[in-house]
Structures are given as structure tokens and as C-alpha cells.
Amino acid sequence: MKMSIKKTHATITITVMMVIALFGNQIYMNLRPSDPILPGWEEYDHAKFEARLAAGEPMLVEVYAPWCPTCLKQHEAFEELEDAGKAPNVRAIRVDFDRDIAFRNKYNLNYTGTLMVFKDGEYIAEGAGLVSVEKINDFVSFYFPDA
Known part of the structure; x- marks a missing residue:
């Protein structure tokens, strides 16, 4: 026994x-809990986003989820940029992949860890899997050269 x-x-x-x-x-x-939102970033709010879109304001949007390893790496890269004083100088908004389903559906997004560019009231481009400071810097600099 x-x-x-x-x-x-x-x-x-x-x-x-x-x-x-x-x-x-x-x-x-x-x-694990969500990463804290970075200085200068804001959580997605449908009404504010639509008003800024209608006004043609340039925006960088991150589609984020706390369970996403790519999002964690992106967050760490954005933290490095912030710590180095090189954070993008553009309106930056974090969309919650699990909560902001209407946004995902509107832009046909099926993946987390996606960065999106909006300019002049239009959805211009997206980049996925950008997890290093260099890749994020290249992406942001390409679409927001003055940022």
C-alpha cells in the first residue's frame, strides 16, 4: 500500500x-496583469477616437492584450524609447484586443501586437510583430517623420 x-x-x-x-x-x-499605459498614451475611447479621426489628427494605435507575448515585447520597446527620451511625438492610443471588439471588427483585426497608423482621417497602414526599438522606430519614423 x-x-x-x-x-x-x-x-x-x-x-x-x-x-x-x-x-x-x-x-x-x-x-499576468496588463502593462501600465505609457506616459503620453491613452486608452481607446470610441467617441474621442472618432472625433480625432474626423479632425484628421495623426494617431498611432496599438492593438494590445496582456496575454500577448508580442505585446509585452512591444511594451518593453516603447518603455526603452520613453526612457531614452525618444518616444514618438504623436497621439498614441492603446486598443484592448479583448474589450474593444467593435474597433477590431471595423478594421478587420484578428491579431494582437499590431501597430496602426491613422492620418488625415484615414487608416493608412499597420505593422505587426514590431518588437524591437529599431523596428518600432523605423515604422513610426516612416509614417510620422516629424514625430
Whole structure:
């Protein structure tokens, strides 16, 4: 009987360790809180966004989710830019992938970690997977050369 309990305990321990090894990062990403919004950024608000769009205001939009590894890397890159005093000088808005479904549907977005450019009242471009300071800088500089 004691041998059977020890085998069961060992089996459970090994199983738990395997689950953590295989899925630990996914579990963490799904349980971690949202990254704090960066200085100068704002959370998406439909009415404000539409008013700015109608006024032709240039905007950089990030489609974000706390469980997204790409979003985490993008956030870290934007933090580096902020710390270096090189944050984009353009209206920056963070859209919550899970909450702002109407926005996603309007722009046919199926992925997180997407940066979008709006100028002169139009949706101009998007970039996905931009996770380094250099790639983000290149993207922003291309569409907002004065930013």
C-alpha cells in the first residue's frame, strides 16, 4: 500500500512538473496583469477616437492584450524609447484586443501586437510583430517623420 501511494505521489509530481514546463509561459501570460499605459498614451475611447479621426489628427494605435507575448515585447520597446527620451511625438492610443471588439471588427483585426497608423482621417497602414526599438522606430519614423 505504501509503495502504491509513493508511486501515485511521484506520478502526480512528475505530471505537474511537465505541465509547468510545457505550459508555464502560457499560464503566466494569461494570468499576468496588463502593462501600465505609457506616459503620453491613452486608452481607446470610441467617441474621442472618432472625433480625432474626423479632425484628421495623426494617431498611432496599438492593438494590445496582456496575454500577448508580442505585446509585452512591444511594451518593453516603447518603455526603452520613453526612457531614452525618444518616444514618438504623436497621439498614441492603446486598443484592448479583448474589450474593444467593435474597433477590431471595423478594421478587420484578428491579431494582437499590431501597430496602426491613422492620418488625415484615414487608416493608412499597420505593422505587426514590431518588437524591437529599431523596428518600432523605423515604422513610426516612416509614417510620422516629424514625430
